[in-house]
Amino acid sequence: xxxPTPRSERLVCSSVVRHGGQWWLVTGSGSVLATxxxxxxxxxxxxxxxxxxxxxxxxxxxxxxxxxxxxxxxxR
Numbered sequence: 001x002x003x004p005t006p007r008s009e010r011l012v013c014s015s016v017v018r019h020g021g022q023w024w025l026v027t028g029s030g031s032v033l034a035t036x037x038x039x040x041x042x043x044x045x046x047x048x049x050x051x052x053x054x055x056x057x058x059x060x061x062x063x064x065x066x067x068x069x070x071x072x073x074x075x076r
Contacts (some may be wrong), residue, residue, distance in 0.1 A: 016043060030066055 008019040015026045016034070023034040023043050034040050 009047070011043065011047060018043070018047065 009016050010017050017024045017026050017031075023040050024031045025034055033044070
């Protein structure tokens with residue numbers, strides 16, 4: 001069995017892609033590996049914040065799909 005191929009992730013609304021744990025700047029004429037640790041650290045933090053926001057939205061949507069919980073003391 002072979003090792004899984006690393007998945008590429010494009011950072012939302014940008015020309016930045018993470019592939020194999022490295023950030024790449026992608027343009028129409030080619031790609032450049034991002035090597036500055038301050039810059040790549042910011043990209044990591046932004047990607048983590050976006051993932052957390054996506055999860056929070058998914059959680060809210062899941063709660064909206066659940067039937068309402070009856071409240072004690074309120075009857076119709």
